[in-house]
Amino acid sequence: GESVGLHLPTLSVQEGDNSIINCAYSNSASDYFIWYKQESGKGPQFIIDIRSNMDKRQGQRVTVLLNKTVKHLSLQIAATQPGDSAVYFCAEEGANSKLTFGKGITLSVRP
Amino acid sequence: DTEVTQTPKHLVMGMTNKKSLKCEQHMGHRAMYWYKQKAKKPPELMFVYSYEKLSINESVPSRFSPECPNSSLLNLHLHALQPEDSALYLCASSLYGDQPQHFGDGTRLSIL
Numbered sequence: 279g280e281s282v283g284l285h286l287p288t289l290s291v292q293e294g295d296n297s298i299i300n301c302a303y304s305n306s307a308s309d310y311f312i313w314y315k316q317e318s319g320k321g322p323q324f325i326i327d328i329r330s331n332m333d334k335r336q337g338q339r340v341t342v343l344l345n346k347t348v349k350h351l352s353l354q355i356a357a358t359q360p361g362d363s364a365v366y367f368c369a370e371e372g373a374n375s376k377l378t379f380g381k382g383i384t385l386s387v388r389p
Numbered sequence: 390d391t392e393v394t395q396t397p398k399h400l401v402m403g404m405t406n407k408k409s410l411k412c413e414q415h416m417g418h419r420a421m422y423w424y425k426q427k428a429k430k431p432p433e434l435m436f437v438y439s440y441e442k443l444s445i446n447e448s449v450p451s452r453f454s455p456e457c458p459n460s461s462l463l464n465l466h467l468h469a470l471q472p473e474d475s476a477l478y479l480c481a482s483s484l485y486g487d488q489p490q491h492f493g494d495g496t497r498l499s500i501l
Binding site: 286310312314319320321322323324327367371374375376377378379380381382 | 393420422429430431432433434437439444445479481483485486487489490491492493494495
């Protein structure tokens with residue numbers, strides 16, 4: 279059953295270090311994956327996406343890696359800054375544009 | 390600032406009230422979505438509109454009624470809600486399916 283009232287998992291990193299946020303997805307038929315950042319009081323903000331025909335994609339300071347064999351997605355943030363503190367969600371898109379979000383991880387950046 | 394605009398930002402209503410949430414985008418996106426998000430949980434899909442037609446209803450209770458008057462607007466009509474419906478309601482849009490969904494900042498709904 280679903281656990282209620284637990285805190286989101288938290289990753290704490292030192293400012294300037296690299297962060298790696300991991301996500302396991304459930305549907306082997308999913309072919310499109312997105313990482314979102316959600317700050318307090320705001321909606322999810324698109325960070326980067328990747329399609330199933332790729333295993334790596336780079337953006338500005340961010341890299342997404344996709345391992346379809348083990349259904350694993352990761353987000354790497356280089357030189358983490360205080361402004362990167364937020365909740366991060368991975369999401370997989372299945373049929374009919376249905377987006378399913380992972381549970382979310384809180385990234386906390388220590389000054 | 391987000392390019393998907395949601396109003397109102399906050400809404401408090403009684404269980405017998407009727408109210409509407411509004412969402413607007415001017416990016417030319419043809420798919421629009423409603424999500425519900427409870428505290429410390431991920432967003433959960435409620436409805437998908439594609440080219441102004443309802444394409445997905447995730448078994449949402451009939452007290453929530455979506456409407457897409459045109460390609461830029463999405464409404465969510467609320468009637469006889471329950472306290473457990475208190476949540477953040479998020480609207481999103483995408484160019485079409487299989488493209489990034491862009492979210493508004495949501496309406497924080499409280500049911501008394």
